[in-house]
Amino acid sequence: MRRALTRLRWQLTLSHLIAIAFTLVSMIAAVLVIAGIWWSNANAPSREPAQDARLVAVAVGRMVQNGTPDELNPVLRALAQGRLRLAAPVGPPTERGAPGMDVSLRNIVYVAIVGPDRNLLASSDPSGAAFAPPEQPEWQTLVGPALSGTQRDLVLTRSGGGPAALGAAPIFDDAGRPIAAAVVALADLPQVDRGPFFLLAIFGVATVVVLAAAFFFALASSSIVAYLLSRRLVARLEQLGRAAEALRAGDLATRVAVSGKDEVTQLQESFNSMATGLEAERDRVVGLLAARRQLVASVSHELRTPIATVRGYLEAALRRDGLVPADLRVDLETMDREVGRLQHLIDDLFTLSRAEVGRLAVRLDPTQASVVVQHVVDAQAPLAWHQRRVQVLAQAGDDLPAARADAVRLEQMVSNLVNNAIRHTPPGGLVAVVVAAEAERIRIDVRDTGEGIALDELPHVFERFYRGNSSEDRGGAGLGLALVKELAEAMGGSVDATSTPGEGSCFTIRLARVD
Numbered sequence: 001m002r003r004a005l006t007r008l009r010w011q012l013t014l015s016h017l018i019a020i021a022f023t024l025v026s027m028i029a030a031v032l033v034i035a036g037i038w039w040s041n042a043n044a045p046s047r048e049p050a051q052d053a054r055l056v057a058v059a060v061g062r063m064v065q066n067g068t069p070d071e072l073n074p075v076l077r078a079l080a081q082g083r084l085r086l087a088a089p090v091g092p093p094t095e096r097g098a099p100g101m102d103v104s105l106r107n108i109v110y111v112a113i114v115g116p117d118r119n120l121l122a123s124s125d126p127s128g129a130a131f132a133p134p135e136q137p138e139w140q141t142l143v144g145p146a147l148s149g150t151q152r153d154l155v156l157t158r159s160g161g162g163p164a165a166l167g168a169a170p171i172f173d174d175a176g177r178p179i180a181a182a183v184v185a186l187a188d189l190p191q192v193d194r195g196p197f198f199l200l201a202i203f204g205v206a207t208v209v210v211l212a213a214a215f216f217f218a219l220a221s222s223s224i225v226a227y228l229l230s231r232r233l234v235a236r237l238e239q240l241g242r243a244a245e246a247l248r249a250g251d252l253a254t255r256v257a258v259s260g261k262d263e264v265t266q267l268q269e270s271f272n273s274m275a276t277g278l279e280a281e282r283d284r285v286v287g288l289l290a291a292r293r294q295l296v297a298s299v300s301h302e303l304r305t306p307i308a309t310v311r312g313y314l315e316a317a318l319r320r321d322g323l324v325p326a327d328l329r330v331d332l333e334t335m336d337r338e339v340g341r342l343q344h345l346i347d348d349l350f351t352l353s354r355a356e357v358g359r360l361a362v363r364l365d366p367t368q369a370s371v372v373v374q375h376v377v378d379a380q381a382p383l384a385w386h387q388r389r390v391q392v393l394a395q396a397g398d399d400l401p402a403a404r405a406d407a408v409r410l411e412q413m414v415s416n417l418v419n420n421a422i423r424h425t426p427p428g429g430l431v432a433v434v435v436a437a438e439a440e441r442i443r444i445d446v447r448d449t450g451e452g453i454a455l456d457e458l459p460h461v462f463e464r465f466y467r468g469n470s471s472e473d474r475g476g477a478g479l480g481l482a483l484v485k486e487l488a489e490a491m492g493g494s495v496d497a498t499s500t501p502g503e504g505s506c507f508t509i510r511l512a513r514v515d
Helices: 002-012 015-042 045-066 069-080 136-147 196-248 263-318 326-356 369-388 407-423 480-490
Strands: 085-087 102-104 108-114 120-123 154-157 165-172 178-186 365-367 391-396 402-405 430-437 441-448 494-500 504-514
Touching: 045 069, 045 085, 045 108, 045 154, 045 165, 045 178, 069 108, 069 120, 108 136, 136 154, 136 165, 136 178, 196 263, 263 326, 365 369, 365 407, 369 391, 369 402, 369 407, 369 430, 369 441, 402 407, 407 430, 407 441, 407 480, 407 504, 480 494, 480 504
Parallel strands: 391 430
Antiparallel strands: 085 102, 108 120, 108 178, 154 165, 165 178, 365 402, 402 504, 430 441, 441 504, 494 504
16 A cells, blocks of 8 residues: 555656756756856956056055155056056956955056045146046046945946046045045956856856756646646546445445556455455345344244243133142242243344344224323223322323324334333323324324433433433333334334433324324
């Protein structure tokens, strides 16, 4: 079973689609990294003016803070002409040198230092602080942010005459406050190196395009294949589910069609084998139950004759007045009562067993239920009052329609219910048998004022040999109510019970009415 579930889980999963998507995302990420490196390298020339301005700011920062313009102009001129080498800041390597190496500025048109009041302090031009190039007004877009202390690249690319690009960087004092701005003008920018990184980026972009197309094709084709495969598997499992539901509902003849050669096929074969075994076991149990019922019916039938014979001899002996000693008569009377109980039990067993095997003879005729009830009450009321001081009454409406019933069996049913009610009613209590008409039924209620039945016992009172645990043993065998139920159903009727513990119970027989 585990192998079957594992195989099914892997067949239904979309792991191949996830792998394709992961590959595509990984390739896109790789291409983005490559393109980012290439873009950074390709745009490095555009950052060169700002980098040169930073180099100048670091180199002349102390002189700007403590020196004079006359001392600063020659230094700026030497830097612009490349006669002074500067220490390159730590950072990405450039074509001028690696991080930490001494480099010299090149391709410089001029270098200027602008004070906090935005006036020129010094320049590499021979005119010094009087230097005023035509593009000087354009410095303001760079000088303003530089004087505010910004650390971002300040670059202005120009077209037309004059420098190709301007760069600016702030100059800080020892306290870290901007005190001036260094402005560098480049004659032109280096050409972008479209070398291996450029080719790799182009290759990566092309790869992404191809993979994207392949991804959507794989997604469509894999989805179709997965749908068809899962549809076949799910259909077979649904068939198994329906068969299992039918089996649970009691249809042991249900089977599933076996198809395929995988683990689901083994599951189908196992289900069919299980259903066959259950059906065979059911047939065996049914046969055993039928044999048991037949045995009970036969034994109870055969016991009736010897019991009747024994009881006849006992009754004959008890009729011999004066010939039987007093102590022996007491024993004979006890034996007669017990044999009577035994005969009643055998009669009930015989009736129940015949009902089980379908041989219970029931003759349904229009029967006046009130007459049958009155006959039972007249027979049992005197004995109930004499022995237990329980009053038994009958109550019936006028002009009641007849019930479709077997008069003999109906009398037996009512007698069993009345006897049961008398046994469970204390002295001074009342047992009432009420006959009434309903829309389509004749209802017979046997009510008592006895001890009642516990709620957890009430659903079981019609089961054979059931005797409530809450009540004391009063000699019942637990067959009377079961017999009433069998007889009522055999006549097309029903019987049910209601009870309130401590107040009494009511057993109701409903039979079809004849209008």
